[in-house]
Amino acid sequence: MAVRLFSSAALWTTATLLIGGVTLSSYYTRSVERGFDQRLHVYLKTLVAGVADGTFSRDDPGSFGEPRFDLPLSGWYWQITRLDKEPTESTTSKSLFEEELPRLADLGVKETVVGTREGYAAGPERRRLRIVERTVDLGPDGRYLIAIGGAAGEIDKDIADFNVTLLISFLLLGLGLVVATGFQVRFGLRPLARIRAQLVEIRQGGRSRLDGAFPQEIAPLAGELNALLDVNREIVERAKTHVGNLAHGLKTPLSVIANEADAGEGAFAAKVREQAVLMRRQIDHHLERARLSAGVALAGDTTPVKPVVEALARTMEKVYRTRDLAIAVEATEDLRFRGERQDLEEMVGNLVDNACKWAKGRVAISAAPYGPATGPNGRPQLRVLVDDDGPGLTPEQSAEVLARGKRLDETKPGSGLGLAIVSELAAMYGGRLALAKAPEGGLRCDLTLPGV
Known part of the structure; x- marks a missing residue:
């Protein structure tokens, strides 16, 4: 323009x-x-x-x-x-x-x-x-x-003297008019630049609405954008409410079915228990995806990474205190995740929990800005590495373990949805989860997420 x-x-x-x-x-x-x-x-x-x-x-x-x-x-x-x-x-x-x-x-x-x-x-x-x-x-x-x-x-x-004087005068006049036009255009479009800057702050979590007085021509646009943000926020909240209601409505009858099957004996009871477990996994998976999609749809949230990682490390030390695990944390100060705190806790928590299940005695967590400084979309990124000294995975097992509900060892507790949920949620945010070999010899979970 x-x-x-x-x-x-x-x-x-x-x-x-x-x-x-x-x-x-x-x-x-x-x-x-x-x-x-x-x-x-x-x-x-x-x-x-x-x-x-x-x-x-x-x-x-x-x-x-x-x-x-x-x-x-x-x-x-x-x-x-x-x-x-x-x-x-x-x-x-x-x-x-x-x-x-x-x-x-x-x-x-x-x-x-x-x-x-x-x-x-x-x-x-x-x-x-x-x-x-x-x-x-x-x-x-x-x-x-x-x-x-x-x-x-x-x-x-x-005539030549006049034309030279006229040319110089008109060149100076034209230059002055062009410069004045540039200042006029920049001054006239300043309200749009301010709207853009505020939208960037909304996306980064610095504000929730467009504030300030705008010219009469721009005020309707600002009002419609604020209305759109309000509607989007209401839709997200409504979706979260429906997801919670659906979770409670399905899990209670399913728990009753599973309990009745546990009380019975024979092939029929075993088949009911088996199907109940599969149903629970499917319900957990789809409800989690719906909740995560609703969370990602709400723009403007940012979360400090270091407090979340440190809190998860303390929690896991208490959960696995009988195994005497050493959980080391190294996180950059002021590092922020462009998304909801609950989603960050979900992703990092699943990775740390999985590492603690398989680790022999040590788990290392690090969080820092991503090396290239910007992702494919030109925005800052952050990187969370979770390493353990467990048995690790082969490349074939790494691809297999990210499949929905796939568990390589049925003796370990869990539904097999943890890594799959982390991978899907990271993709919704424009990030990714990669599995590799850790320096300690176990598994390295490399999680890349949008930063601020």
């Missing part, structure tokens, strides 16, 4: 200045020519008067006040040609130096309404002259063509 506004204003300014410059230059050219012609007409009238009253002589043509008529080839000339005699006779100024002025009639220049001709022609030494000529008929005293010529270089110089 700014480029379009600036470009259109700059093009319009350039076109206006160009048209104005050409117009002014043309007007000044005509004005200079008229002034020069008026000067020539004064000399012409002086010669006509001298010829008409018989006082004209070559040595004293009249009161010109112009010494260049006496300087050879000075560029200023006069010429009187008698047309009623054959051959024609010409009397010229001393400056013509045995040369003659061209006749404008021979060059196709038409007479004006007052009987004069005005035009440009090449004179002595091929110099460009501005010539004014008039035919005077004195009856029995003769018929004469009287011409006055002046160096057109004076006209050209005045």
